[in-house]
Amino acid sequence: MIEVYFTPTPNGHKVSIMLEETGLPHRLLKMDVLAGDHLTPDFRRINPNGRLPAIVDHEPIGGGAPLPVFESGAILLYLAEKSGKFLPENPRRRSQAQQWLMWQMASFGPMQGQAHHFIRYAPEGQTYPTERYRNETVRLLHVLNGRLSEADYLAEEYSIADMAAWPWARAVQLIGLTLDDYPAVADWFARVGERPAVIAGTDVKNAANLASARPVLTEEQWSNLFGKNMLAAPTR
Ligand SMILES: N[C@@H](CCC(=O)N[C@@H](CS)C(=O)NCC(=O)O)C(=O)O
Missing domain, CATH: 3.40.30.10 (Glutaredoxin)
Incomplete structure (x- = not known):
């Protein structure tokens, strides 16, 4: 257990x-x-x-x-x-999964996390940090979109890298961004979001959960x- x-x-x-x-x-x-x-x-x-x-x-x-x-x-x-x-056996894809997992842990999560802090929790009117972290999140969404334009999943096959990035892609709506601006991310987000385990693991049908x-x-x-x-x- x-x-x-x-x-x-x-x-x-x-x-x-x-x-x-x-x-x-x-x-x-x-x-x-x-x-x-x-x-x-x-x-x-x-x-x-x-x-x-x-x-x-x-x-x-x-x-x-x-x-x-x-x-x-x-x-x-x-x-x-x-x-x-969910960690590919093939060495190339295994490395890709590790790379995108580290990318999420070092960048997509923490930078967006700071954007959430300054936009949602800090006293209003914090222009510089708000723009800095929102811009960085936008840049990272372009990076994600580039990868998902060339592969269906971050490591070509569904892996822990997708599981790490997906909930953070879901969270961008809370800082005023939309995945509609990143078509490959939006496709991947919808595809991954249909998986029963993702629905069960995040209760995505329950909007109040956000x-x-x-x-x-x-x-x-x-x-x-x-x-x-x-x-x-x-x-x-
Ligand atoms: N790098 C850590 C980040 C963990 C983290 O910041 N967790 C948040 C919830 S998502 C938390 O514990 N927040 C409570 C707090 O900030 O006091 C991880 O990925 O596990």
């Missing part, structure tokens, strides 16, 4: 999609980041970085004590290794995500 410390965000959905795709037995433990569920010393023993998602595999590859795994990209690689699925465009946070919730409570957590 794999325990998944989960929140229904793009990084969380990468893992829930992969678990649905592979059918590996698992249990989702829903964490409320607004309430600060992820700021506890107990959770830091599972993820020293104190972020979601994280998993604990109680029957890890190679046996031994339960294995905690953090960072969504590392979790996808671990689950691919455990299941023997966070609101500009959430209103209480002082405590703000502190848990961006302020004193967040800063205090690693020292506790």
